Every structure is written in C-alpha cells, then in structure tokens.
Amino acid sequence: MEPAVIARDLTKVYPKARAGPPALSKVNLSIPAGQVYGLIGRNGAGKTTFVRIAATQLMPTGGSITVLGRDAVADASEVRRRIACVPQESRPLYFLDVDQLVYLYLRLRGMDRSEARRRTDSVLEELGLSAVRKKLVNQLSGGMRRRAMVAMVLASDAEVVYLDEPTTGLDPLARREVWGAIRRASQEHRTVLLTTHYLDEADALSARLALLEGGEVRLEGTPSDLRARIRHPYRVTVEGVLGRSELQSYGEVSDIASGFLVFARESSARDLAIFALGKGARVSMGPVSLEDIFLQVVGRSIEEEASEGAES
Amino acid sequence: MNRPRHRLRTILTLAYLNGIIPIQTQPLYLVNVVASPFSFLFFIAIASQGRLLGYGVAGGMLLTVLSIGTSLQTDMSHYKQDLKLQDLLVASPVEAPVYVAGLALSELMYSLPAMALFIVLLYLYTSVTVLGAVTIALVLLLVWGFASALGFTLATYFQDVRETFAISPLISIGLTVLPPVYYPISYLPGWVHPIAYLSPTTYAADLLHGAVGLGGPDLTGGAIDWAVLIAFTLGLLVLASLKARWREP
Numbered sequence: 001m002e003p004a005v006i007a008r009d010l011t012k013v014y015p016k017a018r019a020g021p022p023a024l025s026k027v028n029l030s031i032p033a034g035q036v037y038g039l040i041g042r043n044g045a046g047k048t049t050f051v052r053i054a055a056t057q058l059m060p061t062g063g064s065i066t067v068l069g070r071d072a073v074a075d076a077s078e079v080r081r082r083i084a085c086v087p088q089e090s091r092p093l094y095f096l097d098v099d100q101l102v103y104l105y106l107r108l109r110g111m112d113r114s115e116a117r118r119r120t121d122s123v124l125e126e127l128g129l130s131a132v133r134k135k136l137v138n139q140l141s142g143g144m145r146r147r148a149m150v151a152m153v154l155a156s157d158a159e160v161v162y163l164d165e166p167t168t169g170l171d172p173l174a175r176r177e178v179w180g181a182i183r184r185a186s187q188e189h190r191t192v193l194l195t196t197h198y199l200d201e202a203d204a205l206s207a208r209l210a211l212l213e214g215g216e217v218r219l220e221g222t223p224s225d226l227r228a229r230i231r232h233p234y235r236v237t238v239e240g241v242l243g244r245s246e247l248q249s250y251g252e253v254s255d256i257a258s259g260f261l262v263f264a265r266e267s268s269a270r271d272l273a274i275f276a277l278g279k280g281a282r283v284s285m286g287p288v289s290l291e292d293i294f295l296q297v298v299g300r301s302i303e304e305e306a307s308e309g310a311e312s
Numbered sequence: 313m314n315r316p317r318h319r320l321r322t323i324l325t326l327a328y329l330n331g332i333i334p335i336q337t338q339p340l341y342l343v344n345v346v347a348s349p350f351s352f353l354f355f356i357a358i359a360s361q362g363r364l365l366g367y368g369v370a371g372g373m374l375l376t377v378l379s380i381g382t383s384l385q386t387d388m389s390h391y392k393q394d395l396k397l398q399d400l401l402v403a404s405p406v407e408a409p410v411y412v413a414g415l416a417l418s419e420l421m422y423s424l425p426a427m428a429l430f431i432v433l434l435y436l437y438t439s440v441t442v443l444g445a446v447t448i449a450l451v452l453l454l455v456w457g458f459a460s461a462l463g464f465t466l467a468t469y470f471q472d473v474r475e476t477f478a479i480s481p482l483i484s485i486g487l488t489v490l491p492p493v494y495y496p497i498s499y500l501p502g503w504v505h506p507i508a509y510l511s512p513t514t515y516a517a518d519l520l521h522g523a524v525g526l527g528g529p530d531l532t533g534g535a536i537d538w539a540v541l542i543a544f545t546l547g548l549l550v551l552a553s554l555k556a557r558w559r560e561p
Contacts, residue, residue, distance in 0.1 A: 090396035
C-alpha cells in the first residue's frame with residue numbers, strides 16, 4: 001500500500017527566524033497508510049511544524065510533501081478534501097453543545113444532513129459522549145472537550161487525521177479516554193498522525209514512531225525497532241552495596257535516587273544482574289522505555305524545552 | 313461532488329453556526345448591534361431638532377453594515393488565534409472565500425433587527441421611491457462586501473485578538489466619523505472634503521442620501537460614486553483573496 005504521507009527533504013524556516021536554525025531541516029519521512037504514526041519530541045522539536053505543513057496550514061520553505069499521493073503545496077485543495085486535523089491547543093466553539101459541534105463540523109465538510117446525523121449519533125455513542133450531547137462544550141471538563149474535538153474529526157470521512165498533542169494538559173483518566181478514541185480510528189484503518197511528548201502515549205498507540213529533535217529525524221521505526229537500534233537496549237537498576245566504578249564496565253551509568261541506572265547491551269545487562277545479585281544488591285532489569293531511548297538519543301529529557309530557532 | 317451546492321451548504325451552515333445559534337443563546341447580542349447607530353441617530357435628531365433625521369437614518373444603516381466588518385474581524389481573529397478554528401477548517405474541504413462568506417452572512421444576521429427598525433423609520437420619515445430602495449439595497453450590499461473583505465484580510469494578519477481592539481476603532485473613525493455619514497458633506501470645511509473623499513463610505517453615504525430624498529449627487533456625481541464604490545469593493549475582495557493568509561507563509 002502506498003504511504004499516506006511522504007516528506008522529502010522537507011525544510012521550514014519561519015520568516016521571523018531566518019537567523020536561527022530551521023524549524024525543520026531536510027526531514028524525510030514515509031508514513032504508512034492505515035496506522036497510527038507517532039511523532040515524538042520535545043516542545044520546539046518541530047512536530048507541530050511538520051503537522052501544519054502536512055495539513056496544508058503552513059507553507060514549507062524547501063523539499064516536498066505528498067499526502068495520499070497529492071502534492072500538499074500545489075494540490076492543497078484536493079488534499080484538504082481527504083484530511084482532518086485537531087490543531088494543537090484548539091478549543092471548540094463555546095456556544096455549541098457537543099452534538100452541534102460534531103454535526104455542524106460534518107455539515108461544514110459538505111456531508112448531507114442524514115449522513116451527518118447518522119455519523120454524529122454513532123461517534124457520540126462510541127466515544128461515550130451521548131450522555132453529554134446536549135451540554136454546552138464550555139460546561140465540559142478539559143478531557144471531555146478534547147474528546148469532543150477528536151470525535152469531530154473521527155466522525156468525518158477523512159482518510160488522514162492529524163492530532164497535534166491531543167492530550168496535553170489532561171489528567172491520566174482523560175488521556176485514556178482520548179486514547180480510546182484514537183484506537184478506534186486505527187481500527188477503521190485510517191491514518192492517524194499523532195504528535196505527543198508523552199512517550200507512554202506514543203508507545204501505547206503508535207505502530208511506528210519518529211523522534212524529532214532540532215527539526216531533524218533522529219530515529220524512526222516501530223517501537224521495538226527503536227529499542228533494537230539504540231546502543232544500550234536494556235536498563236538495569238542497582239540499589240545497594242555497589243559503587244559506580246564497579247558498574248561502569250557494563251554500560252552507561254546514571255545516578256538515580258535509590259542507586260544507579262545502567263543502560264547496557266543484553267549480554268552485559270544479564271552479566272551485571274548476576275554480578276550485582278551475587279554481591280547482595282537489589283536489581284531490576286528490563287528493556288528500555290521510550291523515555292530511556294529519548295534520553296540516550298537526545299541526551300536530555302523530553303520534558304526540557306527545545307527553544308532554539310523553532311517556532312513550534 | 314456538486315461544488316456550488318456544497319459551497320452554499322457550507323456558507324449556510326457557517327451562518328447558522330455563528331449567527332443563529334449565538335443569538336438564540338444570548339439575544340442581548342442584537343441589542344448591542346442596535347445600540348451604537350441608534351444612539352447616534354438619537355443625538356443627531358435631538359441636536360438638529362429633527363432636520364437631520366433622514367441623514368441619521370441613512371448613516372445608521374451604513375454604520376450598522378460597516379460594523380459587520382469590525383465584528384467579522386474580531387470574530388475571525390478570536391477563532392484563528394484563540395480557538396484555532398481557522399487551522400481546523402483549512403485542513404478540510406472548506407475554502408477561504410466560503411469561510412468569509414459564511415461568517416459575513418452570520419454577522420449580517422445580527423444586524424437584521426436594526427435594519428428592520430431603520431426600514432420602518434425610512435418609511436415613516438423619508439420619501440423613498442422604488443428606485444431609491446433598490447439603490448439603498450445595492451449600496452449596503454457593496455458596503456457589506458468591502459467591510460467583510462477588509463475584516464478578513466486584517467484578521468489573518470493579526471497575531472493576537474487584542475491587536476484588533478487597537479486597530480478597529482481607527483478603522484471605524486476612518487470609515488464612519490470623518491466621512492459625512494450622518495450629515496451632508498457641505499457641513500464639513502472645504503479643506504476636509506478631499507480627505508473625506510479618500511474614504512469609500514463618503515461615496516456610499518452620498519448615494520444613500522440621494523436615495524432617501526436628501527439631495528444627493530447629480531447624474532455625473534452618482535456615476536462617480538458608483539464607480540468608486542464598486543472599484544473599492546472589488547479591489548478589497550481581490551486583495552483579500554490574494555493577500556489574506558488562509559495558509560500561513
């Protein structure tokens with residue numbers, strides 16, 4: 001199947017930031033159709049810039065991008081018929097109720113009355129919003145509002161759906177509610193491009209991932225590919241009697257509150273665990289998380305802002 | 313897909329969404345639209361002891377339609393910057409001219425009660441012929457067109473809604489205070505006339521004054537008024553389509 005989105009040497013320099021580094025620098029990505037594709041990175045890494053270009057909201061400075069085989073710059077109107085987007089920090093029109101929000105969005109997209117009604121009823125039922133369908137959106141919790149926004153685009157006939165940080169600022173329960181909606185889209189074999197800086201979210205939802213840093217793609221693949229491709233795919237925590245110098249030969253050692261965290265290759269991780277257990281230390285071992293991968297590749301936590309040059 | 317029908321459906325949906333629903337939710341919006349033009353009308357009628365009532369009605373109609381542009385600009389800025397509605401609609405089949413037309417039509421909804429009141433006043437206090445009524449309708453249609461195009465163009469350039477609060481009053485002064493909207497141009501000192509004629513509303517007001525039986529332009533003057541008003545409206549519509557930022561650069 002042809003990829004849903006193909007970016008080749010995609011570059012963006014914001015007009016007001018010409019002196020700084022580009023927001024996107026020769027990004028090459030091929031996003032498969034019919035899956036959830038996660039775009040992860042710190043704030044300012046270039047995720048939103050990529051989404052906005054792919055969603056035809058922003059002009060690139062260089063390179064090319066095609067969506068469903070159409071050029072997103074030259075053939076934007078054709079692309080727009082087949083995409084939908086929940087922009088970052090978007091909010092619903094506060095004077096609408098949940099039912100109106102979804103139904104009128106579908107009508108704006110050109111759907112006829114009966115089809116819009118059928119899809120609205122269906123999506124509200126499936127996303128657990130039926131009970132609040134007549135409530136004004138400004139009376140809903142943040143999680144419900146975001147869920148209503150996601151419901152809008154999922155109810156549409158868009159083949160590619162862009163969700164730009166759909167769960168930022170939500171509590172864990174509300175995040176899980178939105179995750180359910182995204183999983184539903186992937187079950188319908190739609191392409192969902194999801195940006196997030198919650199690595200657990202990307203891990204839980206994405207079939208493939210790209211890690212953006214400084215406007216460049218630093219890693220790309222399935223979550224298990226990413227784990228396999230980094231230097232130290234295992235993490236071992238060691239608490240107790242051992243000192244740093246005794247651990248350094250096994251891998252990269254970091255201090256943690258209760259002892260040490262060692263990133264190591266599989267064989268070294270196993271040897272270290274046996275050695276540490278033999279010395280009476282408390283040991284836990286497992287594959288690295290996306291958070292660990294991010295730390296290893298970027299050298300900083302995803303929570304730190306990437307402020308250089310990039311507008312978003 | 314039937315494109316014209318689809319576009320019309322989108323325009324009417326936007327008008328319903330941004331016009332009818334908020335009015336149903338909060339009918340006080342309508343009072344707000346009526347308040348300014350009728351306040352001016354009240355003061356002008358009192359101060360002139362009724363002599364300028366016709367000018368006040370013509371000016372009130374003009375101000376009501378011009379205020380659509382200001383409201384459109386504020387709404388669009390708010391929807392673009394705060395709610396990200398514009399981005400949401402850019403990534404959909406909705407086209408920029410359809411979005412503008414839909415929102416412009418929605419803003420027109422708010423002004424309908426005020427316009428109805430002005431029509432009653434026109435009927436009671438002025439002598440409008442059928443030709444005059446057609447003239448009024450066409451002039452107001454053109455003013456609605458350029459006010460909406462101006463509102464959209466400015467809204468796409470602002471980075472913050474507060475900027476619109478700074479700019480809108482200046483535009484209102486340029487379009488409604490200096491031009492002789494509520495009074496005959498002969499009341500202005502001679503040296504101000506060239507400045508007044510820089511504003512398209514001067515030409516619109518001239519035509520409206522003629523239409524409500526308050527003198528107005530002769531044949532040549534009327535032709536010039538129409539030509540300038542149409543050129544200005546078309547120019548702003550072209551400018552809006554070329555320069556307004558549907559997709560960010």
